[in-house]
Every structure is written in C-alpha cells, then in structure tokens.
Amino acid sequence: MTTRRAAQRDRTRDDIKHIARQQMAEVGAAGLSLNAIARQMGVAVSGLYRYYDSRDALVTALIIDAFHAQAAAMQAGADAPPRNAYQARMMGAMWGYRSWAVAHPAEFALIYGSPIPGYVAPADQTRPAAARAMTVVYEVLNEAEAMGKLHAPADLPMPPKLLRETGVSLQVAYLGAVGWTRIHGHVTLEVFGHLDGLVTDLEAFYRAECATLMREGGLQPD
Amino acid sequence: MTTRRAAQRDRTRDDIKHIARQQMAEVGAAGLSLNAIARQMGVAVSGLYRYYDSRDALVTALIIDAFHAQAAAMQAGADAPPRNAYQARMMGAMWGYRSWAVAHPAEFALIYGSPIPGYVAPADQTRPAAARAMTVVYEVLNEAEAMGKLHAPADLPMPPKLLRETGVSLQVAYLGAVGWTRIHGHVTLEVFGHLDGLVTDLEAFYRAECATLMREGGLQPD
DNA sequence: CACTATAGTGAATGCTATACACATTTTAGC
DNA sequence: GCTAAAATGTGTATAGCATTCACTATAGTG
Structure with missing residues (x-):
C-alpha cells in the first residue's frame, strides 16, 4: 500500500510515454525506438523494460x-x-x-x-x-x-x-x-x-x- | 540497344516486387525486410541493391x-x-x-x-x-x-x-x-x-x- | 573468342529489440 | 535504526535489420 515508490514509478512511466509521443511526432508511429527514448532520457535502454515489458506494451x-x-x-x-x-x-x-x-x-x-x-x-x-x-x-x-x-x-x-x-x-x-x-x-x-x-x-x-x-x-x- | 540482358533485369525486378507484395500481405507494409526477400529468393541480400538503390526505392x-x-x-x-x-x-x-x-x-x-x-x-x-x-x-x-x-x-x-x-x-x-x-x-x-x-x-x-x-x-x- | 559489363557474394558497420546477470538504491518490517 | 527484500538501473550479449564495399564468377556483346 506504499505509494512513495509507486508514485515515482507512475511518473517514470508517464515520462517514457511523453518522450515517446514527442518522438512519434518527429519520426512517426512505426519509427518509435526504445533506444532513442532511452538516449533522450539519459538512461540505459534495458532499464525501460522495468516499466514496459516490451516495445509493443508501450505501443x-x-x-x-x-x-x-x-x-x-x-x-x-x-x-x-x-x-x-x-x-x-x-x-x-x-x-x-x-x-x-x-x-x-x-x-x-x-x-x-x-x-x-x-x-x-x-x-x-x-x-x-x-x-x-x-x-x-x-x-x-x-x-x-x-x-x-x-x-x-x-x-x-x-x-x-x-x-x-x-x-x-x-x-x-x-x-x-x-x-x-x-x-x-x-x-x-x-x-x-x-x-x-x-x-x-x-x-x-x-x-x-x-x-x-x-x-x-x-x-x-x- | 540490346535487350537480352535488360529483359532479364526487368524480370528480376518484378520478381523482387512480387515477393515483396507477398511478404507485405503477411507482415504488413512497414515490416518489409530486404533480408527476408533475399532469403526467400535464395540470394544474398546485398545483391538486391543491384536492382533497387535502397529499401525506400523498392517501396x-x-x-x-x-x-x-x-x-x-x-x-x-x-x-x-x-x-x-x-x-x-x-x-x-x-x-x-x-x-x-x-x-x-x-x-x-x-x-x-x-x-x-x-x-x-x-x-x-x-x-x-x-x-x-x-x-x-x-x-x-x-x-x-x-x-x-x-x-x-x-x-x-x-x-x-x-x-x-x-x-x-x-x-x-x-x-x-x-x-x-x-x-x-x-x-x-x-x-x-x-x-x-x-x-x-x-x-x-x-x-x-x-x-x-x-x-x-x-x-x-x- | 576475348573482353567487359554485370550479377552475385561475404564481410563489415552501425542501427534496432530483447534477455540476463549483476550492482545499487530504496522501502518495509521489526 | 537496522536488516532483509524489493525495485531500479547498468553493461553485456544475441539476433535481426539496411547499407556499403571489395571481390569473384559469369554471361552478353562486339
């Protein structure tokens, strides 16, 4: 029932989606790249998988x-x-x-x-x-x-x-x-x-x- | 003005398009893969570039x-x-x-x-x-x-x-x-x-x- | 028949998604 | 406050992708 970490987690998930939308606006929906998102977030790409099981899940x-x-x-x-x-x-x-x-x-x-x-x-x-x-x-x-x-x-x-x-x-x-x-x-x-x-x-x-x-x-x- | 070779060339280009259409029907337009086409043609992928300058040209x-x-x-x-x-x-x-x-x-x-x-x-x-x-x-x-x-x-x-x-x-x-x-x-x-x-x-x-x-x-x- | 333009190959580069083992941090329970 | 557990993040490894290039074999042309 803790919400300290859960809130943080939700915020990160929203961050990812936000950057994803940004990138979609530039490169189109099918051109979405987890690598590019991770790069822009200044984070290792593998870390994104803690928040979304796969690229498809994010989509x-x-x-x-x-x-x-x-x-x-x-x-x-x-x-x-x-x-x-x-x-x-x-x-x-x-x-x-x-x-x-x-x-x-x-x-x-x-x-x-x-x-x-x-x-x-x-x-x-x-x-x-x-x-x-x-x-x-x-x-x-x-x-x-x-x-x-x-x-x-x-x-x-x-x-x-x-x-x-x-x-x-x-x-x-x-x-x-x-x-x-x-x-x-x-x-x-x-x-x-x-x-x-x-x-x-x-x-x-x-x-x-x-x-x-x-x-x-x-x-x-x- | 020879057409022996040119005709062969056109035929191959059509082959490529034909297989491409086939693959599109399965995997969708954006999923088109030169590698997959080459594989199905039993040819090295680099060879396709003799017929189309790039994936985009084929598209x-x-x-x-x-x-x-x-x-x-x-x-x-x-x-x-x-x-x-x-x-x-x-x-x-x-x-x-x-x-x-x-x-x-x-x-x-x-x-x-x-x-x-x-x-x-x-x-x-x-x-x-x-x-x-x-x-x-x-x-x-x-x-x-x-x-x-x-x-x-x-x-x-x-x-x-x-x-x-x-x-x-x-x-x-x-x-x-x-x-x-x-x-x-x-x-x-x-x-x-x-x-x-x-x-x-x-x-x-x-x-x-x-x-x-x-x-x-x-x-x-x- | 000999020459040459072309077809085709394999390796190299640099992208991509994803999985996994490991380290670090943060939280929860006592 | 301390410890065990859970979550976060990293680096590495694999496999697939488009593309380029140097090279070889071959088929068409003069």
Missing part, C-alpha cells in the same frame, strides 16, 4: 491514451453548447474528432493508420478505449431522439449485439456508423495529406460535410 | 504499382456497364475502389495508411500515379454532366489550379472530392477492421452509402 499504452484523448476532445466539443442544442453538440463532437487528429497526426496514425508490423493490439484492452468515442456520439443522438429531434433513415439492419450492448436504437446506430465513416474519410485523408490541392478550404469543406450529414439525419438547427 | 516502386492497380480496378468497374449508364459506371468505379482495397489490404495500407517511418515519397513520381484514380471518376462525371445528368450542389469554391489542370467543372470537382472522402472513410475503416461489430453487412452498407452519394449528386438511375 499499446500509447494507443489506449490516444483513444481516450480523442474521445475527450469529442466530449469537450459536445459539452460546450447548451444541453438541448443537439445539432451544435453533434457538431462539437465531430469538430473535436478532426481537431484532435490534425493536432496529433502521429497519434492519429497510431490508432487509425496501418497496423504496425509485428504488433497486434490486445483487443481486450484497446476495444473499450476505442469505443469511448462512439459513446460520446451515441449520448447526444440518444437525447435528440428522445426529444423527437432525430429522423434518420435506417433502411439496413444493424448488429443486434451492438444494439443490445449499447442500448441505442436502430436509427442511432445507423447514423453513428454512417457519420463515422464520412467524418473519418475526410479526416484521415486530410491528416495524411491526400487532400492537398483537391480542396480549397479544408475546414469549410469539413463543416459542409458535417452539415449535410446532420441534415440527412433529420437533426434540425437548434 | 516507391510498390507504391506506384499499387496506385496504378487500384486505378485499373476502378477503370475496369467503370468500363463494364454501357457507356451511357452513368450511375452504373460510377458505382462500378466506387466498387472497384473498395474491392481492390479489401483484396489487397497491405498494398492499400501502403498508399493510404500511416507513412512509413523514415520514408518520404518522392512526390514527382507518386503524385501522377495517385491522380489516376481520380481521373477515372472525373471521366464518368464529365460525360454525365455533358448529358445534363448531373446536378450536384457545389456551394464551395474549389482550387483553381485543380479546375485548370483537369478541366473539370466546379460541381464535378466538388462531387469528386466529397465522394472520395466518403468512400474512403468506409473503405479504410473496413480494411483496418474498425467496422467489425459496428455494421452488419459491410457490402450492403457500402452500397447504400454510394447510392446516397449519387442521389445527392443528382445522378439518376440509368
């Missing part, structure tokens, strides 16, 4: 952090407008998704880019973190739906397990999935630089797509 | 091939229906985009996933290859527009340079960009496994999104 920790960070950005965006301004809240969440991504391209690449060579994410740890983002959206949509402000066309069946476990309606699940794919398409192309020269004003373009999406979902302007 | 070649392969898949999809069945041709191109991606996930990751650590693509070589896919779409949309079958809302300015260089109209450029972001969002999430459990029937879901897109663009059923 997993970074992935989970990244999912949480993005979800937090979305939550903040969704919480800013008044409670009953559903469209503004949705817009806030979607804007948070993109803002976080363009501000943290390497961490975005880590969670949504190509999988790292030998690495396989331990689903039991990363899945819950990944689900948090969707939860933010579901929350807003649920409330809008309860107020009768949502009229999305859901002409396709959705996974029963998803509906059961999240408790959302068919239309909420459908709109969530459609919304995510659209939003994500723009964001991932923008972050990886594939929209350069194709679009004039990336922010305006994104906003327009979000507006279209909400119109389609029957979410009226507040 | 560049694979990227260009991948862009062309996907564009070819789209072209084939667009060419299958009758010339004046514009909606079917668009659908064919979009279906080709996704089909190629799910059939070649590693190569898809190579061109649209997170950038490889130290690697920077030589834009002068990869850009033209990357643009080919969009050209396929532009071609169909141009013809549909000329026939008065396209009514896309283009409420945003598009890059003048793009319009000038491709010769497409504002609405075609706009619909192309919107379409790509949507399509790509679904495909990239599907290929990287992020839609598992979120969507019941991935193909039906994709088709529905494509249909929505074309309806929005004013492309009538043929």
Whole structure:
C-alpha cells in the first residue's frame, strides 16, 4: 500500500510515454525506438523494460491514451453548447474528432493508420478505449431522439449485439456508423495529406460535410 | 540497344516486387525486410541493391504499382456497364475502389495508411500515379454532366489550379472530392477492421452509402 | 573468342529489440 | 535504526535489420 515508490514509478512511466509521443511526432508511429527514448532520457535502454515489458506494451499504452484523448476532445466539443442544442453538440463532437487528429497526426496514425508490423493490439484492452468515442456520439443522438429531434433513415439492419450492448436504437446506430465513416474519410485523408490541392478550404469543406450529414439525419438547427 | 540482358533485369525486378507484395500481405507494409526477400529468393541480400538503390526505392516502386492497380480496378468497374449508364459506371468505379482495397489490404495500407517511418515519397513520381484514380471518376462525371445528368450542389469554391489542370467543372470537382472522402472513410475503416461489430453487412452498407452519394449528386438511375 | 559489363557474394558497420546477470538504491518490517 | 527484500538501473550479449564495399564468377556483346 506504499505509494512513495509507486508514485515515482507512475511518473517514470508517464515520462517514457511523453518522450515517446514527442518522438512519434518527429519520426512517426512505426519509427518509435526504445533506444532513442532511452538516449533522450539519459538512461540505459534495458532499464525501460522495468516499466514496459516490451516495445509493443508501450505501443499499446500509447494507443489506449490516444483513444481516450480523442474521445475527450469529442466530449469537450459536445459539452460546450447548451444541453438541448443537439445539432451544435453533434457538431462539437465531430469538430473535436478532426481537431484532435490534425493536432496529433502521429497519434492519429497510431490508432487509425496501418497496423504496425509485428504488433497486434490486445483487443481486450484497446476495444473499450476505442469505443469511448462512439459513446460520446451515441449520448447526444440518444437525447435528440428522445426529444423527437432525430429522423434518420435506417433502411439496413444493424448488429443486434451492438444494439443490445449499447442500448441505442436502430436509427442511432445507423447514423453513428454512417457519420463515422464520412467524418473519418475526410479526416484521415486530410491528416495524411491526400487532400492537398483537391480542396480549397479544408475546414469549410469539413463543416459542409458535417452539415449535410446532420441534415440527412433529420437533426434540425437548434 | 540490346535487350537480352535488360529483359532479364526487368524480370528480376518484378520478381523482387512480387515477393515483396507477398511478404507485405503477411507482415504488413512497414515490416518489409530486404533480408527476408533475399532469403526467400535464395540470394544474398546485398545483391538486391543491384536492382533497387535502397529499401525506400523498392517501396516507391510498390507504391506506384499499387496506385496504378487500384486505378485499373476502378477503370475496369467503370468500363463494364454501357457507356451511357452513368450511375452504373460510377458505382462500378466506387466498387472497384473498395474491392481492390479489401483484396489487397497491405498494398492499400501502403498508399493510404500511416507513412512509413523514415520514408518520404518522392512526390514527382507518386503524385501522377495517385491522380489516376481520380481521373477515372472525373471521366464518368464529365460525360454525365455533358448529358445534363448531373446536378450536384457545389456551394464551395474549389482550387483553381485543380479546375485548370483537369478541366473539370466546379460541381464535378466538388462531387469528386466529397465522394472520395466518403468512400474512403468506409473503405479504410473496413480494411483496418474498425467496422467489425459496428455494421452488419459491410457490402450492403457500402452500397447504400454510394447510392446516397449519387442521389445527392443528382445522378439518376440509368 | 576475348573482353567487359554485370550479377552475385561475404564481410563489415552501425542501427534496432530483447534477455540476463549483476550492482545499487530504496522501502518495509521489526 | 537496522536488516532483509524489493525495485531500479547498468553493461553485456544475441539476433535481426539496411547499407556499403571489395571481390569473384559469369554471361552478353562486339
């Protein structure tokens, strides 16, 4: 129950992650090097293994952090407008998704880019973190739906397990999935630089797509 | 002007790329290893440098091939229906985009996933290859527009340079960009496994999104 | 047929992750 | 306050990686 040493330990683990994020920003997610981290920390590389079992374990920790960070950005965006301004809240969440991504391209690449060579994410740890983002959206949509402000066309069946476990309606699940794919398409192309020269004003373009999406979902302007 | 030796050389280069693609399918794009390729070819790794200046040079070649392969898949999809069945041709191109991606996930990751650590693509070589896919779409949309079958809302300015260089109209450029972001969002999430459990029937879901897109663009059923 | 350009080899360099044995420091129990 | 245990950190060793270079064997060309 001692916390003197445990606290120190946590601090070191955070230091490692912090430097790792820094390096990712420079050299990219897959270029993460324990040696480089140790060098910057002024410590022997073998010592890092006291804090993370392997490079993969560190990557997993970074992935989970990244999912949480993005979800937090979305939550903040969704919480800013008044409670009953559903469209503004949705817009806030979607804007948070993109803002976080363009501000943290390497961490975005880590969670949504190509999988790292030998690495396989331990689903039991990363899945819950990944689900948090969707939860933010579901929350807003649920409330809008309860107020009768949502009229999305859901002409396709959705996974029963998803509906059961999240408790959302068919239309909420459908709109969530459609919304995510659209939003994500723009964001991932923008972050990886594939929209350069194709679009004039990336922010305006994104906003327009979000507006279209909400119109389609029957979410009226507040 | 001899071609005896040159042909042999080209054949070997293709062999290398072939094995590289094979390995990418197993270990992922960033996990590509010259050593592993040489081992499988039963040759000394240093010998590979006679054919590609570096690992990056090989990667560049694979990227260009991948862009062309996907564009070819789209072209084939667009060419299958009758010339004046514009909606079917668009659908064919979009279906080709996704089909190629799910059939070649590693190569898809190579061109649209997170950038490889130290690697920077030589834009002068990869850009033209990357643009080919969009050209396929532009071609169909141009013809549909000329026939008065396209009514896309283009409420945003598009890059003048793009319009000038491709010769497409504002609405075609706009619909192309919107379409790509949507399509790509679904495909990239599907290929990287992020839609598992979120969507019941991935193909039906994709088709529905494509249909929505074309309806929005004013492309009538043929 | 003889010459030469090329293909291919093996060794060397300097990265990387990881494992292990050892030394040092810090904490906990008495 | 002292001692035993636990945790931290180091140095070394192994194995895999990309890349360079000097060298040899060979195949294509004139």
